[in-house]
Amino acid sequence: MGRHTEWDDELSKDTKQRRNNRKKRHVGADQAYMDGESSEFIKSLDSSKGTSWMAEKKYKRMFTEIEEGLSGVMGDGPFEWVDRRVFDAVFDRLTLMSLYKLMKSGMIDTLDFPIARGKEAHVFHGTGESGPVAVKIFHTSNAVFKNLIQYIEGDPRFGGLKRRHRDLVDIWVRKEFRNLSRLEKWGLAVPKPLGVHKNVLVMEYLGTPNAPSPRLRDVKVIEPEPVYDELLEFLAVAWQKAKMVHGDFSPYNIMWHDDRPVVIDVGQAVVQSHPRSKEFLVRDVTRLVEWANKSGLDVELAEAIYDVLEMDLSHLETKEEE
Numbered sequence: 294m295g296r297h298t299e300w301d302d303e304l305s306k307d308t309k310q311r312r313n314n315r316k317k318r319h320v321g322a323d324q325a326y327m328d329g330e331s332s333e334f335i336k337s338l339d340s341s342k343g344t345s346w347m348a349e350k351k352y353k354r355m356f357t358e359i360e361e362g363l364s365g366v367m368g369d370g371p372f373e374w375v376d377r378r379v380f381d382a383v384f385d386r387l388t389l390m391s392l393y394k395l396m397k398s399g400m401i402d403t404l405d406f407p408i409a410r411g412k413e414a415h416v417f418h419g420t421g422e423s424g425p426v427a428v429k430i431f432h433t434s435n436a437v438f439k440n441l442i443q444y445i446e447g448d449p450r451f452g453g454l455k456r457r458h459r460d461l462v463d464i465w466v467r468k469e470f471r472n473l474s475r476l477e478k479w480g481l482a483v484p485k486p487l488g489v490h491k492n493v494l495v496m497e498y499l500g501t502p503n504a505p506s507p508r509l510r511d512v513k514v515i516e517p518e519p520v521y522d523e524l525l526e527f528l529a530v531a532w533q534k535a536k537m538v539h540g541d542f543s544p545y546n547i548m549w550h551d552d553r554p555v556v557i558d559v560g561q562a563v564v565q566s567h568p569r570s571k572e573f574l575v576r577d578v579t580r581l582v583e584w585a586n587k588s589g590l591d592v593e594l595a596e597a598i599y600d601v602l603e604m605d606l607s608h609l610e611t612k613e614e615e
């Protein structure tokens with residue numbers, strides 16, 4: 294791929310914004326110097342590969358600024374799988390740029406240790422201005438895509454494919470952020486969404502200082518009945534009020550936090566008007582009923598579906614439609 298990539302847009306947007314900011318406020322000498330440096334940094338971005346770019350002098354200053362904040366995930370941590378390969382897989386240049394922005398804005402001070410890795414994302418424990426945060430970093434290219442891209446890159450007929458893939462990832466992350474906000478507005482138990490920038494989502498952290506809370510699938514709930522009722526009501530409020538379906542409502546995506554269930558992983562959630570929303574709803578309720586019966590309750594699927602659709606939720610105050 295040539296030099297004219299998504300960075301050209303990024304550059305002009307950034308440059309414009311910086312110019313505006315300068316007009317608006319007096320910039321201290323240090324700040325001006327830093328701005329100069331980071332604009333140099335952005336200007337000099339090209340299509341270099343891998344993480345070797347970090348060692349180059351021109352990137353070094355910016356990286357040095359956030360390096361300390363990232364030291365927890367660079368190989369000194371207690372997790373054996375935190376090594377250069379993980380680092381290289383997760384922290385590509387655009388992701389580091391996103392982290393740089395989130396760190397500059399104070400949303401994140403440090404990334405401390407990894408919590409989980411999935412096919413689509415790594416989740417990290419971070420620390421922000423007001424305490425711990427969970428930072429979900431979506432992979433910008435999957436293995437398959439990485440494999441394909443070498444054939445596609447440089448072929449002019451496929452110009453922009455890489456860009457489109459990245460755009461899709463970014464849209465997906467923003468969708469997860471918006472879904473969290475919408476569910477939270479209805480008082481549902483989800484991690485509070487705090488911020489999003491490109492492929493990085495920052496949300497409330499669920500856990501102790503040392504470890505995340507377990508998932509529902511990892512715990513034996515002693516009293517499953519109130520937990521079942523709460524989760525059934527979650528589905529009912531989401532459907533009737535927020536007009537949404539989770540779509541992947543399994544004990545893997547429900548955390549057990551402070552003796553209560555908290556629902557996570559809402560990127561794939563869809564609105565009622567989605568052509569498959571009812572199918573997803575039935576699947577979600579089925580999963581919940583399976584969990585309930587495995588936990589010792591005696592629950593009927595038909596009854597559960599009826600409850601989700603018809604449960605009287607008039608006690609919930611009306612919220613504005615989005």
Ligand SMILES: Nc1ncnc2c1ncn2[C@@H]1O[C@H](COP(=O)(O)OP(=O)(O)O)[C@@H](O)[C@H]1O
Nearest residue numbers: 409411412414416427484497498499505557558
């Ligand atoms: N807000 C959070 N606080 C603590 N741990 C979290 C949080 N969100 C996710 N996790 C951990 O990260 C794992 C993966 O998160 P999830 O959103 O389900 O991503 P994926 O799309 O990879 O399944 C979860 O199973 C959980 O262990």
Ligand SMILES: [Mg+2]
Nearest residue numbers: 411545546558
């Ligand atoms: Mg998940």
